[in-house]
Amino acid sequence: MDIIVDDTATAMAELLTLPLPERPEALTRLLNAFDSTAARLNMDLVQMHHQAGGFRVDREDPRYLPALRMMTDAGVWGRMREALEAAWRLQKAAVPGIRHHDVPVRAVLVLGNPDDEHLMKRIGGYYGMSGGSPVLFVVAWPTPENLQQIAHCAVHEMHHYIRHANVEWNPATVTVGEHVISEGLAEAFVRELGGPGALGVYTRAVSGQALDDAYAKITAAVGLQGMHNLTPYVLGDATAERMGQTPVGIPDMAGYAVGLRIVDAHLAATGLTAAESTILPTTEILANAGVTVAA
Secondary structure: OOEEEOOHHHHHHHHOOOOHHHHHHHHHHHHHOOOOHHHHOOOOHHHHHHHOOEOOOOOOOOOHHHHHHHHHHOOHHHHHHHHHHHHHHHHHHHOOOOOOOOOOEEEEEEEEOOOOHHHHHHOOOEEEEOOOOOEEEEEEOOOOOOOOHHHHHHHHHHHHHHHHOOOOOOOOOOEHHHHHHHHHHHHHHHHHHHOHHHOOOOOOOOOHHHHHHHHHHHHHOOOOEOHHHHHHHHHOHHHHHHOOOOOOOOOOOHHHHHHHHHHHHHHHHHOOOHHHHOOOOHHHHHHHOOOOOOO
């Protein structure tokens, strides 16, 4: 698998020197260069970027260029490349015949918006998106606490991409169980590669009784189908409300910690590694972890 980490630092620095009226078009060109799907569907990339917590192109902000420098000085783009290449080596060694799409994987890091409450307060200033796409989008507002995590986030997203090439992900029929296990497996894989400190802040956000309560609610709903039903169980009530879905009494991002708990129970029961488990069906992992899917 070829892995490309695009030099978005240079592109964003150039964009931020343009006159303000020219920046939306420059951002659209930048994002279309990596994935033209939105353009084909006539979607507003700038609006999507802003809604997703990306840096604003409709106002000046003196914090943006120093934040970019902070990431470049820390070598974030190089760390992403090294982590992704190491992740692929680990995965191939664990499952030599694993299927993957015969296209390059591209990691695209864009600057976040430090005034976006969801980005900064709920998910530690960074997150990723990929699923079945070979484009791994990572949005980050750098802080001393998350600089080391950005590369691990890209690995988390690549794990989703690899798993979805081997285990079906159908938005109409995907279950709560598959979604939380997908997140838990990706985090276990990141930990396997980079140690416990590599775990995402969102995976460590819920603990104690709150985690126990979330585990009970989520495992009771593991058979619930459809992406339109899953957000509250994975990302929590506040994010569900933001996306127009009904809350179910789950704390922010609890599906990640619950997913990791289920995966860890599976790993303990089987002696397998996270990398070896990448291609296993959800039903098998749930059964190994002692989670019953309600009829």
